[in-house]
Amino acid sequence: MNREMLFSARARSMKRSVIRELLKLTSNPEIISFAGGLPAPETFPVAEVAIATNKVLWEESSKALQYGSTEGDARLRQDLVELMKQDGTPANPSDILVTTASQQGLDLAAKIFLDPDSTCIVGLPTYLGALQAFKSYQGKPVGVPLDDNGMIPELLEETIKKLEAENRRPKFIYIIPDFQNPAGVTIPESRRHEIIRIAREGGYLIIEDTPYRQLRYTGKHEPTFQSLAPDCVLSLYTFSKILLPGFRLGWVYGPDWVIDKLVMAKQGTDLCSPPFNQAIAHHVMASGALQKGLSKTIELYAQRRELMLSCLDNHLLSVPGIKWTKPEGGLFLWLTLPEGMNTDDMFHAAIQEKVAYVPGSAFYPDEDDHRSMRLNFSYSSEAQICEGVKRLGALIHKSLGS
Amino acid sequence: MNREMLFSARARSMKRSVIRELLKLTSNPEIISFAGGLPAPETFPVAEVAIATNKVLWEESSKALQYGSTEGDARLRQDLVELMKQDGTPANPSDILVTTASQQGLDLAAKIFLDPDSTCIVGLPTYLGALQAFKSYQGKPVGVPLDDNGMIPELLEETIKKLEAENRRPKFIYIIPDFQNPAGVTIPESRRHEIIRIAREGGYLIIEDTPYRQLRYTGKHEPTFQSLAPDCVLSLYTFSKILLPGFRLGWVYGPDWVIDKLVMAKQGTDLCSPPFNQAIAHHVMASGALQKGLSKTIELYAQRRELMLSCLDNHLLSVPGIKWTKPEGGLFLWLTLPEGMNTDDMFHAAIQEKVAYVPGSAFYPDEDDHRSMRLNFSYSSEAQICEGVKRLGALIHKSLGS
Numbered sequence: 001m002n003r004e005m006l007f008s009a010r011a012r013s014m015k016r017s018v019i020r021e022l023l024k025l026t027s028n029p030e031i032i033s034f035a036g037g038l039p040a041p042e043t044f045p046v047a048e049v050a051i052a053t054n055k056v057l058w059e060e061s062s063k064a065l066q067y068g069s070t071e072g073d074a075r076l077r078q079d080l081v082e083l084m085k086q087d088g089t090p091a092n093p094s095d096i097l098v099t100t101a102s103q104q105g106l107d108l109a110a111k112i113f114l115d116p117d118s119t120c121i122v123g124l125p126t127y128l129g130a131l132q133a134f135k136s137y138q139g140k141p142v143g144v145p146l147d148d149n150g151m152i153p154e155l156l157e158e159t160i161k162k163l164e165a166e167n168r169r170p171k172f173i174y175i176i177p178d179f180q181n182p183a184g185v186t187i188p189e190s191r192r193h194e195i196i197r198i199a200r201e202g203g204y205l206i207i208e209d210t211p212y213r214q215l216r217y218t219g220k221h222e223p224t225f226q227s228l229a230p231d232c233v234l235s236l237y238t239f240s241k242i243l244l245p246g247f248r249l250g251w252v253y254g255p256d257w258v259i260d261k262l263v264m265a266k267q268g269t270d271l272c273s274p275p276f277n278q279a280i281a282h283h284v285m286a287s288g289a290l291q292k293g294l295s296k297t298i299e300l301y302a303q304r305r306e307l308m309l310s311c312l313d314n315h316l317l318s319v320p321g322i323k324w325t326k327p328e329g330g331l332f333l334w335l336t337l338p339e340g341m342n343t344d345d346m347f348h349a350a351i352q353e354k355v356a357y358v359p360g361s362a363f364y365p366d367e368d369d370h371r372s373m374r375l376n377f378s379y380s381s382e383a384q385i386c387e388g389v390k391r392l393g394a395l396i397h398k399s400l401g402s
Numbered sequence: 403m404n405r406e407m408l409f410s411a412r413a414r415s416m417k418r419s420v421i422r423e424l425l426k427l428t429s430n431p432e433i434i435s436f437a438g439g440l441p442a443p444e445t446f447p448v449a450e451v452a453i454a455t456n457k458v459l460w461e462e463s464s465k466a467l468q469y470g471s472t473e474g475d476a477r478l479r480q481d482l483v484e485l486m487k488q489d490g491t492p493a494n495p496s497d498i499l500v501t502t503a504s505q506q507g508l509d510l511a512a513k514i515f516l517d518p519d520s521t522c523i524v525g526l527p528t529y530l531g532a533l534q535a536f537k538s539y540q541g542k543p544v545g546v547p548l549d550d551n552g553m554i555p556e557l558l559e560e561t562i563k564k565l566e567a568e569n570r571r572p573k574f575i576y577i578i579p580d581f582q583n584p585a586g587v588t589i590p591e592s593r594r595h596e597i598i599r600i601a602r603e604g605g606y607l608i609i610e611d612t613p614y615r616q617l618r619y620t621g622k623h624e625p626t627f628q629s630l631a632p633d634c635v636l637s638l639y640t641f642s643k644i645l646l647p648g649f650r651l652g653w654v655y656g657p658d659w660v661i662d663k664l665v666m667a668k669q670g671t672d673l674c675s676p677p678f679n680q681a682i683a684h685h686v687m688a689s690g691a692l693q694k695g696l697s698k699t700i701e702l703y704a705q706r707r708e709l710m711l712s713c714l715d716n717h718l719l720s721v722p723g724i725k726w727t728k729p730e731g732g733l734f735l736w737l738t739l740p741e742g743m744n745t746d747d748m749f750h751a752a753i754q755e756k757v758a759y760v761p762g763s764a765f766y767p768d769e770d771d772h773r774s775m776r777l778n779f780s781y782s783s784e785a786q787i788c789e790g791v792k793r794l795g796a797l798i799h800k801s802l803g804s
Contacts, residue, residue, distance in 0.1 A: 001605040001634065003659060006573060008539070011514035014666040041464035049467070050459045057452045062443035065451070065648035100502055100650075100672040107671045111538070112413035132670040136513070137410070171408060203403040232403065246467035246678040248502075257405060264416040268534040269509045270502045274676060276648040 019362040026356040032388035034375040035356040052283035068275030072098025079285040089227040102238035102250040106133040114139035125363030150187035153194040179330025182374035212330035217302035219328035247277040308377040315393025331378040355391040421764040428758040434790035436777040437758040454685035470677030474500025481687040491629040504640035504652040508535040516541035523575040527765030552589035555596040581732025584776035614732035619704035621730035649679040710779040717795025757793040
């Protein structure tokens with residue numbers, strides 16, 4: 001059998017993510033890992049899930065354990081409309097598609113928009129799972145740099161003009177507006193209007209991916225892109241960071257003609273997301289446990305963020321040229337080392353010192369930033385944060401000296 | 403925004419499945435529906451699932467509600483190896499990938515094998531969800547007719563030779579060997595060897611899709627393609643028909659170099675299937691509830707199959723030229739009307755008479771059979787089967803007369 005000939009062109013270009021292989025090294029329990037993007041398990045509302053699950057099993061099992069509609073549980077979609085409304089985003093249930101978490105939202109969007117060699121705009125840096133989804137359909141993500149206020153509109157406009165001139169019109173603009181993964185930065189309202197103006201003028205769709213939006217610890221609430229421009233924004237949400245990841249549930253909201261195509265794409269992909277999990281999520285939301293749990297999660301993560309920032313001050317402020325972002329929410333901050341240092345090279349030494357991060361290169365379409373790292377502050381305990389930043393600090397000082 | 407220009411070529415060719423739209427008509431509770439492919443909800447082991455779920459929530463929630471590995475829960479993969487071994491198929495856990503049910507197995511296989519215009523072999527008729535998955539990657543399914551013993555080897559060989567001569571070498575041979583959907587037929591062992599010989603000689607991969615394999619009511623056990631030719635067979639399994647569909651869990655087993663690529667494809671698609679559901683499925687299997695439930699399910703479906711066959715004898719044996727298959731297992735039988743009749747046209751009349759089926763055309767890549775229908779015997783109660791076949795019989799006799 002000619003194996004290479006057998007695979008599709010898209011499969012031939014798939015590679016095992018180097019980063020995911022590296023992260024396997026971090027499973028050693030002695031290693032303090034700031035690498036993953038995991039929520040803290042102590043935030044999982046176990047009792048509330050148990051109550052909801054028993055309700056589902058004893059009162060509605062013949063429906064919840066059966067096949068469901070591709071669009072998703074009608075009650076859950078209504079709950080999600082309420083959640084979006086409370087966040088200032090008017091929505092209607094018929095334009096919601098429940099997905100197998102937001103990674104599926106990214107996959108389905110790539111499936112319906114990207115042809116081989118289609119371009120799309122992403123932040124520099126951006127979420128590595130999005131890069132993986134877009135590349136798996138042979139799309140070509142084109143980066144637009146971020147600053148402390150997120151994607152820079154002038155550079156976005158310039159990049160689009162350049163692509164248009166080359167006849168490589170991007171299929172969409174992919175943005176993580178709130179506490180961006182990996183940079184931790186948030187786009188202020190004025191800049192959101194600016195980006196929307198650029199999208200509308202060129203006739204572009206914005207894909208707004210906002211998994212952490214409800215996790216704000218400080219600063220002022222910004223309106224969603226969806227609420228500002230429902231005509232040209234497709235929004236991806238997930239339960240993974242606001243409830244728990246183990247259900248693999250998320251949702252997509254946007255213009256009906258886009259949702260319609262996404263429903264067709266999802267039918268052939270997995271028929272429907274688990275009706276059992278959707279029914280449980282509905283009862284958890286109906287009981288108010290989601291909101292109650294969120295307040296506690298916010299309190300916990302706010303403390304951990306504060307602690308990590310203060311430990312970084314303690315151990316690294318003295319390094320000339322170093323900098324890190326101060327996210328107002330979410331799970332991550334972004335640390336940039338002085339010129340000449342290399343976080344890819346330093347990764348194995350870090351593992352030796354029993355501390356882990358994700359090298360910044362993973363978040364670039366061409367892997368061409370080697371001075372940065374992403375640090376997660378949601379998963380580790382306070383003691384681990386203190387000790388982990390200390391280890392990281394010692395390592396950076398040592399690398400600087402050598 | 404130029405909507406058509408925005409979509410990918412594959413999305414532009416996606417259409418809402420006519421059949422799924424038709425099936426929405428059957429949601430009226432007065433209609434007796436033989437159309438769906440639903441398991442009977444009375445077979446769902448609710449108490450066993452409740453026990454397993456409580457175990458998962460109170461003993462291992464921090465793992466089961468968290469992200470999991472793309473490959474799947476290690477304990478569950480070990481359980482699946484045992485299940486396959488009991489079925490005469492040696493397997494090892496590292497070559498199992500847990501999927502979001504077998505529809506995702508089909509989607510991922512299409513993703514890694516099919517380029518636009520790639521051909522692949524399917525039965526005539528074949529599972530409509532497979533056609534949808536293959537077409538969603540712009541693949542071109544090419545049909546090979548079945549007889550009462552499944553895919554006809556001589557016609558398979560002929561079709562492959564023809565495609566090779568046209569330089570359109572098929573990427574794989576897609577087969578549902580046991581109680582085929584929709585035809586209900588099973589491939590005997592001798593013919594399995596014949597098909598494997600053809601595949602090996604041409605260097606082709608066989609995709610064996612066997613969702614109902616454990617549901618045999620009569621006749622003799624046939625070996626899996628996987629057990630006969632592990633070098634060139636990728637097997638798709640699902641929990642949907644042997645436990646329950648609402649978890650959306652299945653698995654894929656095959657050569658390591660194929661599984662390796664499927665894992666990469668799945669990473670970008672949905673990261674992992676729900677760890678919560680996988681943990682529950684593991685405990686249900688460990689408690690023996692899957693096997694115990696299966697015996698009861700087999701008993702129930704065997705009765706319903708027997709009843710449907712005898713009702714068809716009562717009401718339709720007198721129609722000249724009519725025929726139907728007598729499946730030894732699974733959920734479906736396949737009824738073919740006399741020359742000149744049309745099951746697409748008759749569908750709306752059937753809805754008027756409050757009985758539903760799936761028109762045979764749905765199971766053909768080019769929708770070019772109009773004399774057949776698929777009837778499901780697992781979902782309806784015995785009273786509904788009697789009454790539904792009576793209504794169908796009256797309708798066919800009426801159509802014959804007109």
